[in-house]
Amino acid sequence: MNLQEMSYREALREAMREEMQRDPAVWLLGEDIGVYGGSFKVTLGLLDEFGERRVRETPISESAIIGTAAGSAMTGLRPVAEMMFSDFITLGMDALVNHAAKFRYMSNGQVQIPMVVRLPSGSGTGAGAQHSQSLEAWFCNVPGLKVCAPSTPAQAKGLLKSAIRDNNPVVFIEYKTLYDTRGLVPQEDNYIIPLEESYIERRGSDITVVSWGPALLETIKAVRMLAQEGISCEIINPLTLYPMDMDPIFESVKKTSRLVIVHDSQKTGGVGGEIAARVAENDCFNYLDSPIVRIGGLDTPVPVAENLERQMVPDAGVIADGIYTALGLD
Amino acid sequence: MNLTTEELSQLYYRMLQARHFEETLEDLFHRRVLHGTTHLGIGQEAAGVGAAFAALKQGDLTILTHRGHNETIGLGADLTMLMGEMFGRSGGCSGGKGGSMHFIDLEHGNYGETGVVGGAYPLACGMAFTQQYNETGKAVLCVGGDGSVNEGNFHESLNLASVWKLPVVFFIENNLYSMSTPLEKEMNIINISDRSQSYGIPGITIDGNDVVEVYEIVRKALDYARSGEGPFLIEALTYRQCGHSKSDRQIYRSEQEVENWKKEDPIPRFAEYLIEHGLAEEGDLYRLERRAYEDVKVALAAAKEMPVPNDDSVYTDVYAE
């Protein structure tokens, strides 16, 4: 396999570039996404490459951005819209939730809305409570939307390519603190990661840990630490948070009998609760040897001071403690 | 005028189809035959049908708001399919999943109604963007009400459409009320079309009960948009002769006011115009009215015969393959 090392940011850009080369219906819109390359430089260079016809800078009008994307998707294009910060999707929620997610159903399948909304998400940048949220759980409650959350450069590229090709509105959660992380990314033309397929990041036998986003990287650290103590963890990354491919999680729980779920976004009402509930109402409940452990972000807005902000999201230590708890070792 | 006698007759006929369709719905809701709710366009036929007719003639695309039956019928939708939708039947335009607020008819370029006030504006921008991007030479007609111009979506979308020179006509049916709220409590300006100035686009206020004027202006505005000049804002003054929705007892306005506006009823006005200008004879108009009446009767009977949707269809078309 032809692999190239690159950042998560570059991988996203490469996905957009390749899909724009492949399909003339793909176009980009968002605030300052042209010369400036977007607030996080993800689209840097694409204006030069594809021109103003396909890389469209918008006024600061989030509702118009999402609605325009949806209207163009309804009529045959494949827009990729960027919100400057995920937090600002609040201003585009009507277009996303009431329109993009509904028009197919309300029309009995007569229209489809193939669009992607990219959301730079998460804390860790000191940007404060209005520029640091991970709102993925909101969208996982809206039938008609799909929600993706890649954690590595390879996943970023493979999932974004699938999201652009998908015929539904896809909310694409990107993590700001991952933009600079690097990894090997396949260069094959046909490289994609299918949506709605969970991925087993690491095989193990003692306990199942489900995680994604920056929390996954911390989970991997914790799991490596625990491996030295002889604890074998299986890590599952759903990749698509909604609709979620639960079978690998069910199978894993049946094998390990223990489950920990870790994410950065707020614990209360978080996606982890849904995973826990699904496991509890499935027959794999009978296989559980201990209560399910959920580890999530604090139920507070995101503060700015570094020491406060660091507490927001689980680190490897907190995650290891959770795993000990689930193993009855605390 | 750009309309042939044949087209004028058709316009009259569709206005009557719309009127009878809406009056039939009013009666059905009154008798509690129908499930759900509806927003009828009685009194607004010149605006709705006239504007739709202009879009239809050039193969343009349309997107509508909650009070979108007149436009849908003006675009030539099959009444049986619409009535079936009202009855929640499988043969409805959306298989019973959309209802009165989500009529759709792609065959005639009608991308449907939205039930969220102001929600259509950005969608219209996107639809217009596609026309620009693909150089289709088509324009988009986007219909809204006076209440919707105070939504952020209106502002964002007209501004974006202006900056991007999108081929879209924003057509506001000003029926003087947003539900129970009169215009003067909604905004501090007299003419909604004045807002066009804020976006650097042309705007005009017209007599929305004069179907020929509506048709002519909308056609010109669509041509303007299509020619690459960008969006156009039209405010059509009209009046809703019926309640806002099925259960509106209209306690916010006087019967006298309603009666006065009925004298401005667009349908008799158009009939008079046609006869005065020797474009139709009374007998012709009567026959068109009978035909429209018959159409609705046939649609009603057919809708009642349609099977309800398959139970399993509740699950289908949430996602596309």
Ligand SMILES: Cc1ncc(C[n+]2csc(CCOP(=O)(O)OP(=O)(O)O)c2C)c(N)n1
């Ligand atoms: C965002 C939103 N707010 C409120 C409503 C409830 N509502 C439906 S129609 C309507 C009045 C709209 O007035 P206008 O735009 O003038 O249209 P009209 O009903 O007069 O045709 C309201 C408040 C809604 N559907 N959507």
Ligand SMILES: [Mg+2]
């Ligand atoms: Mg109104």
